[in-house]
Amino acid sequence: MEYHLPENAKQYLRYYDYWSRPRNEWNLQTFNTYLAQHGTVDKAKIHNAFEREITALKKLFARGHPIRMRLNELVGQLKTRRAQHEYETISMKNKMLEKKIDFAKNSVSLSGYRRINEHYENFHAKLLNVKRSTNKEDDESDEGQDENGDAEEDEDNNPFLVQLEGKEQEDDNFVDDGNKPEHEKEDAHLTCKRKLEDGSMSASIEEFTNTFRAMLNERKWRLSTGKLVEDALYEFGSKCMEEHLSHSFVLDPDDISYANEGIFTMAELNEIRAHKERNLPEMPQNLLNYLMTYAKSTVRELRCALRQPIGLVDDNFLREIYHDFDWLQLAMHSLVREYEIGSLKEDHHEQWYNLHLWGPIVDQCFADVMNMEAVRGESCSVASGLRKNANRTVPGKHILKKLKIGRKGDLVLRTTANLEFGGAEAGRFYKSKCGTKWITESGLKLPKMLKDMLLQLANEVGWSVHVLRELRTFGFMQGARHQMIIELDCPEGYVCRMRRGETFKVASDAITHMKETLPLMAVTWKVKTAVKECLERVLTHISNDSSTEEVFELVKHAGSSRKDAENIMQIHGCLQTPHKRSKKL
Secondary structure, three states, X not given: OOOOOOHHHHHOOOOHHHHOOOHHHOOHHHHHHHHHHOOOOOHHHHHHHHHHHHHHHHHHOOOOOHHHHHHHHHHHHXXXXXXXXXXXXXXXXXXXXXXXXXXXXXXOOHHHHHHHHHHHHHHHHHHHHHHHHHHHXXXXXXXXXXOOOXXXXXXXXXXXXXXXXXXXXXXXXXXXXXXXXXXXXXXXXHXXXXXXXXXXXXXXXXXXXXXXXXXXXXXXXXXXXXXEHHHHHHHHHHHOOOOOHHHHOEEOOOOOHHHHOOOOOHHHHHHHHHOOOXXXXXXXXXXXXXXXXXXXXXXXXXHHHHOOOOOOEOOEOOHHHHHHHHHHHHHHXXXXXXXXXXXXXXXXXXXXXXXXXXXXXXHHHHHHOOOEEEEEEEEEOHHHHHHHOOOOOOOOOOOOOXXXXXXXXXEEEEEOOOOEEEEEEEEOOOOOOOOHHHHHHHHHHHHHHHHHHHHHHHHXXXXXXXXXXXXXXXXXEEEOXXXXXXXXXXEEOOEEEEEEEEEEEOOOOHHHHHHHHHHHHHHHHHHHHHHHHHHXXXXXXXXXXXXXXXXXXXXXXXXXOOOOHHHEOOOOOOOOOOOOOOOOO
């Protein structure tokens, strides 16, 4: 018995003329010929169109209808043809790789041959999986139908998920790794260990070990429990398969990996966090009162606040006194303009945020710091470059090593004497604190750059232990309208401690301006003031609670190679970032 398409089929089917023919003529080959006559020859496009048409036809006929049985047969054809196409593609790549291997055996280096061989083995394994999946799909195509000959509608038997099955299986294997037998876990650990020790990473491991062995036990940071912080970091870093802050002996107490791996207890992490803790400077009352004049919730009220005078004495603007008031007025005026046009409710490029938000709020805040410039535009850190070129010597047995550039940052706070006190990493998006860019840059890149800066300042003051303990560098972690402050210091031993501040954000409109924007402005000013205090320590080479004896020692040993070992504390630099192996053949 022949069945006809419903009257409303034209609304769902793009190729209605093809499906108007008898259903015994419905198959992938005739559909391929039909589309070729209409100018479509790409196999993938034809298969996708066939898939969409079958989906539309299923909506036109109820379950159990004879046409649904025919559609299930077409689904089986599509699955088989796609698997064959994938098999042919991989076979072709396999033959090309075999030719490259034959060529590589005679012309390329041994390391290049090994990489080609690895690619060949991966393709060979994938080829076998395609063969198995093809056979498995053929067996399941008959078993996936119910008593009416209709395929199940759930995701497990959905024919249009055939290309995702392999990936889902790989993801499932990864997630269920905790249920693997012990010997398989050991094999995975050995594989990661070989990866860690391969190539340039072995040099990084050796550098990490040498740094630890050079530390004196009596000068390490000992907790109240008797645990040595440096020893615990070395233990954890030796287990890591990827670069971690512990390799540079920088400790982030908020990193839950330490507690999860049993390196530190929560009580020990709290002790590390609170040890010689220093709060940011408080804002003076007159400046705080002026900031609160912008505690408004409408653009009109903010415009009125901007028209109020700063309160100059005798109409005389003294930059040393009124800079911060002027900065607040400038930043608020820039924000009001953005509130009026609603631009902060939309997504923008990273450079847009640097120009419209962080330039007026952060860069201009530091404009009154003596001889300091907020350098934008992926500037290379001088302090990071000094660390990378520390082992560069005059040529002799070996040629002169190429000068390496420092780590690039979106912002570097640098004086005219090339002393650096902070930096920033910015991004165009902020998903959450668990975002990949946020984790990697706030958890590795920015802290390493801040440690390079701290050691540059420590070297500037002659590694004086009294001054070193009072030095700190600051980083701004920025994503879209969000900002988090990162502080890095060296309170004890050889370890640098990293502390994360609260994440603030610029309001998207004037309604939430008071609760969101004003706290961000206040904490930015506090960081600026802390940087000014640190700059004063470096310039004077004395600590805050310095005595006449400390100044006497500076004068006594000036120009002498003899140094008081008890007053000198030299910290080792960050781990050199391991080079990534090239993926080129």
